[in-house]
Amino acid sequence: MSAGNILVVDDDQNLIELVGLKLQGAGYSITSAANGAEGLKAAKECVFDLCVLDLRLADQDGISLMRELRTITPDVRVIILTGYGSVESAVEAMQEGAYSYLTKPFNTQELLLQISRALENRRLNTEIQRLKGLLEQAYDFPNIVAKSAKMRSVLDTVSRIADTESTIYLQGESGTGKEVIAKAIYLASSRRDKPFVAVNCAALPEPLLESELFGHEKGSFTGADKSTRGLLSQANNGTFFLDEVGDMPLSIQAKLLRALQDRQFYPVGSEKPVQVNVRIIVATNKDLEEEVAKGNFRIDLFYRLHVIPIHLPPLRERKEDIPLLADRFLKQLAQQMRKDLKGITPDAMQKLMLHDWPGNVRELENTLEYAIAMTRHDMLTEDCILIRGAMASGRGEAANPFANMTRNSVKSYKTAKYEFEKEYLFHLLKLCGGKASEAAKLAGKSRTDFYELLRKHEIRIDEFKRTEMSQN
Numbered sequence: 001m002s003a004g005n006i007l008v009v010d011d012d013q014n015l016i017e018l019v020g021l022k023l024q025g026a027g028y029s030i031t032s033a034a035n036g037a038e039g040l041k042a043a044k045e046c047v048f049d050l051c052v053l054d055l056r057l058a059d060q061d062g063i064s065l066m067r068e069l070r071t072i073t074p075d076v077r078v079i080i081l082t083g084y085g086s087v088e089s090a091v092e093a094m095q096e097g098a099y100s101y102l103t104k105p106f107n108t109q110e111l112l113l114q115i116s117r118a119l120e121n122r123r124l125n126t127e128i129q130r131l132k133g134l135l136e137q138a139y140d141f142p143n144i145v146a147k148s149a150k151m152r153s154v155l156d157t158v159s160r161i162a163d164t165e166s167t168i169y170l171q172g173e174s175g176t177g178k179e180v181i182a183k184a185i186y187l188a189s190s191r192r193d194k195p196f197v198a199v200n201c202a203a204l205p206e207p208l209l210e211s212e213l214f215g216h217e218k219g220s221f222t223g224a225d226k227s228t229r230g231l232l233s234q235a236n237n238g239t240f241f242l243d244e245v246g247d248m249p250l251s252i253q254a255k256l257l258r259a260l261q262d263r264q265f266y267p268v269g270s271e272k273p274v275q276v277n278v279r280i281i282v283a284t285n286k287d288l289e290e291e292v293a294k295g296n297f298r299i300d301l302f303y304r305l306h307v308i309p310i311h312l313p314p315l316r317e318r319k320e321d322i323p324l325l326a327d328r329f330l331k332q333l334a335q336q337m338r339k340d341l342k343g344i345t346p347d348a349m350q351k352l353m354l355h356d357w358p359g360n361v362r363e364l365e366n367t368l369e370y371a372i373a374m375t376r377h378d379m380l381t382e383d384c385i386l387i388r389g390a391m392a393s394g395r396g397e398a399a400n401p402f403a404n405m406t407r408n409s410v411k412s413y414k415t416a417k418y419e420f421e422k423e424y425l426f427h428l429l430k431l432c433g434g435k436a437s438e439a440a441k442l443a444g445k446s447r448t449d450f451y452e453l454l455r456k457h458e459i460r461i462d463e464f465k466r467t468e469m470s471q472n
């Protein structure tokens with residue numbers, strides 16, 4: 001099998017023969033052309049992975065030839081050959097989309113290295129587009145962005161290991177997209193037509209988690225009025241995703257380890273084993289080696305799960321992805337809220353770029369959702385970007401409400417939610433000048449539901465109208 005199909009276009013016959021011999025010796029399939037017309041004719045008859053073009057041909061320049069070749073094969077990689085006096089033109093060629101350039105006379109080993117890198121770049125781009133296509137088609141995930149080298153590396157790894165049966169260990173901070181990557185692995189695997197079953201180990205208490213994982217027999221505990229198949233059974237022949245596996249209780253870790261080793265387990269209250277064939281993917285935002293050292297995670301289970309590790313980079317380490325993510329979220333959320341937005345102002349984008357995003361992609365999406373709901377313009381402006389979604393009481397100032405939090409000051413989730421909701425309504429009405437219909441529309445609520453929220457929080461809308469009138 002050929003390592004790649006390459007077109008070489010140069011009016012120097014000696015150079016063509018030399019390059020052809022070297023490339024054929026390296027396993028490449030070579031087609032040569034002495035001018036641009038021959039090169040175009042060859043490109044119409046055969047699909048090339050890469051083209052090596054002389055910048056100055058007898059019948060046309062290499063840049064215009066490159067443009068024509070890319071109308072035939074858009075993803076073809078191009079390496080430009082140039083003399084020392086034409087380096088500026090070669091740089092122009094790269095700005096037009098050439099992969100790289102070499103000055104004559106060149107070392108053939110350097111040419112081979114450039115060709116190898118260019119073809120690997122093409123292969124990686126093809127794999128990323130394939131994975132993104134699978135995700136968008138099956139799950140409508142337009143927020144998969146991989147412009148940064150770190151995310152491209154993640155998707156490259158996914159493409160390499162997806163069709164294996166190995167256990168995958170995803171590690172990354174909250175909000176980095178671990179479940180999205182788990183589904184990418186599933187969709188690119190041979191099990192894509194079988195079930196994908198997920199469980200969040202941190203979301204369920206110990207007794208309920210055991211029952212959810214392994215199932216239970218009727219009468220095995222109070223409230224078990226019928227037998228239930230566990231999630232592991234439901235995932236049989238498919239993929240089983242254990243999210244936040246680092247929060248799994250030790251007692252269940254032992255049972256999971258046995259299930260993975262034996263490929264069978266006992267439902268709660270049953271003496272009959274259930275056999276399963278599943279591909280395991282786990283995710284955690286914790287350092288499980290540290291948890292092992294603390295005695296919170298079994299070392300034998302850690303080694304059973306830590307087969308192919310993939311680290312999901314935090315957003316602060318892939319900031320070149322922020323503009324693309326922001327653009328995708330803007331289009332998606334604006335459509336959901338039925339708002340006509342043209343884009344994000346440079347000042348607003350700068351504010352997004354300067355933040356470290358401890359909540360990662362999820363925090364970015366939430367911040368933009370709030371900003372889109374609050375804006376009254378067709379461009380998202382800096383004043384609508386409230387970092388970390390914090391609102392200082394009565395003044396609309398961005399702040400961190402958790403900066404001074406202590407164990408003794410922590411509020412219940414219900415209380416915190418109530419207070420946040422009230423602050424949100426306060427700022428929304430202030431922004432809309434007390435116009436309830438406009439505020440309800442921005443919040444995505446019916447007027448009836450919106451007035452119900454105002455009554456719940458004892459907010460009088462006439463106070464906002466008086467404030468608006470006094471300011472005018």
